[in-house]
Amino acid sequence: MSSSTQTSAAGAAIAAPARNRRVRRLTGRDRIVLGIMVAVPTLIQLTLVWIPTVLSIGLSFTRWNGLDLADIKPAGMANYEYVAQDYPPFWPAVQHNILWLVFLAVIATPLGLLLAVLLDQQIKGSKIYQSIFFTPVMLSLALIGVIWQLFYNRDNGLLNYLLGTAGTSGAVDWFGDSSVNIWAALFAATWRHAGYVMILYLAGLKGVDPSLREAAALDGANATQTFFRVVFPAMRPVNIVIIVITIIESLRAFDIVYVINRGTNGLELISALVIQNLVGEGQVIGVGSALAVILLVISLVPITWYLARTFNKGASE
Template sequence: MVDIQPVGVGRMTESGSGATPPARRGRLRSFTRRDAIVLGVMVAIPTLIELVLIWLPTVGSIVLSFFRWDGLSLTSFKPAGVSNYAFVFTNSPEFYPAVLHTVVWLLFLAIIGTPLGLLLAVLLDQPIRGSRIYQSIFFAPVMLSVALIGVVWQLFYAQDEGLLNNVLGTAGTPAAVSWFGDSDVNLWAALVAATWRHSGYIMILYLAGLKGVDPSLKEAAALDGANARQIFFRIVFPAMAPTNVIIVVITIIESLRAFDIVYVINRATNGLELVSSLVVKYLVGEGQVIGIGTAFAVVLLVVSLIPIVFYLSRTFGKGAEQ
């Protein structure tokens, strides 16, 4: 039996308005000369900026660390070998106290500042009223310059007119503490000021990490009978491993490059010496010695590379495994 189909239906199927046209195969556009120019410009400009502002000064600092130069006359530019590094490690009376202060700075931020930021993030991640306002308040110090933060805390710690001594009732009396003038306490006072800013920064990073945790993991743990503390330390915190690595690296780098607050307080002297402040002291301070200053800078660079290399190896190592 022959199946006869009306002519009109056949035409509609082949070319009528109600027919579905055959899918067109996609074609790759050829790589033109204009594309090559645009791509070259987009790659060359950032590379040139990084080369001029980062790599050339870095290489120049390493080279200058093997010379002696007062930064003024070319006649004073003389090879020094490793004598600048010998001065840093054996003859500088400020280096090892500065290293100790830098280590204390790192430990304080790691033990106090970073956990405080995590605590704020966990609290503000809850469905509480006004959470956005609290986040803005705690993040506000991050948006201020570190120099301005030093000025604010100078007003807070002032011996006679400061808020802290007024609250303690010692302002204007012999019992008033010079929080930034006493070498026994000024480092801790500066660390509180630095933590005020650091914890807000860490809070925002951890808030982003908490938002990325799969809620079904927490729900499954709750159904199994886990309490809030167990859910956080056994489920949520391990799930934020990439965020934790970033925060560890940021905390180390923030400690190594700490400079602004201590310089605003008392030009990083009288108990506030840091390795970063010694770099500035010898590079632009009175009686500047460029070679020694760059030697301090190279030492700080080598130490800073350790957490950076660790972070990059972890990041790209996981990417290669995937």
């Protein structure tokens, strides 16, 4: 067999699998199925998220009683000026949201990290402990508020009972006293947030290359040095996600304080003020919408930062 014949045969052998790997054209049925799979989620997203968001932005520049569309009147920036200058609960709510963020970042998140590190040691019954600590995450914040009401109840609550003040004049009204109720609510929120952070960090710890720990041990590093200088930096993607989640959790905090006292008497939060102005007898649609837009803009900052980092990392790779 000549060399040219061998070359042709080899080329044909290579070309044949290439032809076999040719992408199959989509049929009319495939296009319909793909169209439905794209259109249905998009329609749901538009209906439940984007259209209400655009309407809220528009309503924030109007005055409206929420009943008759004919009564909608343009207000310009008046609602925003009112919120910033003449709405008494607004700045206390901003302070409480900042306090919520600091408390989750300084107390709840490190607690979740500590639980993750302890449970990553393969201690006996670690799966049971994981389930116990993660259980609050599966509960709604409203239900958590109800559970902690039983714990903090002034007359029959477990905490006052343990302090020996239940049923006496010295009993602390943990949810009714404006000087302490924000701290009581924060501990209730920590109970849930710590379990969420624990699961994320456990996943991050499982993904760390064991050779990094071995190399640190060979260099003479102890367990604490290995964690803070090797393991923790290696979990940078998880750390970024947890930072974003912590910020968003502090902004969307609503259920607990609304269950306790509808976000009043020392428990003012921006999210609670939004509902107070959009629902009920004293509703002020324009003010409530302005508050919702302010909350949206603040929330977009960490989300945009996270997405920018994610896409930049993907582009660099």
